[in-house]
Amino acid sequence: MHFSLLFILIFSTLGAQTYYHSSIGINYPTYNARSFAIGSAHADNSALCLSSMPSNLSMGENQLFSIVYSYLGHSNLxxxxxxxxxxxxxxxxxxxxxxxxxxxxxxxxxxKYNKDIGKIKFSAGFSYLPFKTYNYNYKEEIRGSLPSNDGDIFSRDPFLGNHILESEGSQHLYSIGSSIDLILNKDLKMSIGLSSNIINNTTINESMVVDMLPMDDDISGYFSDIIPYEIEYNLKGDNFFTFGYRLQFHEYAFGLSFEQSAVIKNNLNDFTYDYLEGIEISENLEGVLDTTYNIISYDILYSDNQVIKNYINDYLELKTSDIQKPKKYGLSMAIMNLLKNDISFILSYEKYEYDKSYVLSSNEKYSMGIEHYTLNNTALRFGFEYQTSPFKPYISSTSSFTFGLGYKVKKLIFDIGGSYSQTQYSFPDLYPVIDNLFQDLDSVNESNLILIGSLTYKF
Incomplete structure (x- = not known):
């Protein structure tokens, strides 16, 4: 029976490789449906942009106050x-x-709040965002093997139980910041923004259970020999600053952004996978057979398979290390819709830089997005993203397709954005049956669908 560990992707946007991300957390590249649909955080002009591009606060059709709410859903098959x-x-x-x-x-x-002061437009904002989720649920159905009643035609595979893994926990991000928009002349203006971001503390609960149905026969040989566990560990948040700069010449806009790195302290210092190996069967005084077990670690279990040991070593190193938020550098070029003071086409580049000593590798993301208004003033949006993987050499680069639409009714704006991606990779069986040890890598296929709905009211 197999119970494989997920080894990832990228975050593609987000996603993928859910079990692996249950250790380092799954996060979103942007929280606004409009910017998500065209594949770039540099396209967000709501207060949700504070953590990624605060200079955009003053962009768009601004009133004195505006409030935005986003619902974010991520489905992983x-x-x-x-x-x-x-x-x-x-x-x-x-x-x-x-x-x-x-x-x-x-x-x-x-x-967010906006105020025009002569040739200066001042904007300030506050946001409450989901920073990372560590939720993951895995359920593997275990079936046995019994002969059919007549013994000739077929074999039955009765349900025996489940391998169940559950992880739960989340972190949130509080951001506050402001921007200044300077009109230099009729064709040239500049925006500068700065934000302070605080990651909160949290507690993660994770458990692995071998759930067997009560039966007269011995069915233990169908289940993993891993020792079930239940752990609870704490993650201590951190804070970081984000800087944004935007220069617009007539309908062309150029953006730069920088996010400071941060370190989430992890107090899970000692975690590994151990297994029970039966080494001796003897008969006790009552005539009942007893089995003597020996506890062995994964590196002994896979002593002759360095490939599998490398996979597990890297995963456990990441799980027990502090979680690093990388430095993020952003660059964008956009064509503006001057009537709406908003983006109609954008090209973006982002670089995520980890410390060289960290188990993850620095990586990059390229994206392109377009927004088009129909005759009834409905905004149609499409985008494409390509991202190299931080989990080299295990995971290749990933691509995702983004889409969405938006509609405005007086002071109320509704936007929806989505992203779809697929990932395929290999990973070993972390929860094996020792008597049927599988030495090859499993194939893992994931489909990720992310939907964001945003509702904005300006007053």
Missing amino acids: ERRSIVVKDSFDDYLTEADYVRNINYNQSSAIAI
Whole structure:
């Protein structure tokens, strides 16, 4: 029976590789449906932009006050497969043995204030955002093998129980900041913004359970020999600053942003995977057979398989290390819709820089997005993202398609944005049966759908 560990992607946007991200947290690249639909945080002009591009606060059709609420939903379909080979040990097909759906939801809210002072436009804002979620649910159905009643036609596979893994916890981000928009002449204006961001503390709960149905026969050989566990650990938040700069010449705008790095302290210092290995069977005084067990670690279990040991070593190092938020550098070029003082086309580049000593690698993201208004004033949006992976060499780069629309009714604006991506990678069986130890890597296929709905009211 297999119970594989998810080894990731990227965050593609977000996502993918859910189990792996349950250790470092899944986060969103942007919290506004409009900017999400065109694939760039540099396109957000609500107060939700504070943590990524605060200079955009003064962009758009601004009233004195505006408030925005976003609902964020992330659905992940995970399929894990065993690679089936023929008698010549060549690849034949993949046989799915587990299928899980994880759905995480959260909310974001922000408010901003605008004031024109001559040629200067001043904006200030506050936002409350979901920074990371550590939620993950895994359920692997375990079935046995019994002969049919007539013993000739088929074999039965009765349900015996489940491998169940659950992780729960989340962190939020509080941001406050302001921007100044300077009109230099009729064709040239400049915006500068700065924000302070605070990541809160949280507690993560994780448990792994082997759930067996009561039966007369011994069915333990169908289940993993991992020692079940239940852990609770604390994550201590941090704070960071974000700087944004935007220069607009007529309908062309150029943006720069910088996010300071941060470190989330993790007090889970000692965590590993241990297994029970039966080493001796003897008969006690009552004539009942007893088994003597020995506790072994994963590096002993896979002593002859360095590839699997490397996968597990890197995962455990990441799980027990402090969680690093990388430095983030952003660059964008946009074509503006001058009638709406907003972006109609944007190209963006982002670089995520980790410390060289950290287990994750620095990576980059490229995105392109477009917004088009129909005759009934409905905004149609599309985008494309390509991101290199921080989980080298295990995960390749990922691509995602973004989409959305928006509509305005007087002072009320409704936007919806979505993203779809697929990821395929390999990972070993972390929860094996020792007597049937699988030395090959499993194939993991993930489909990720993210939807964001934003409601903005200006007054």
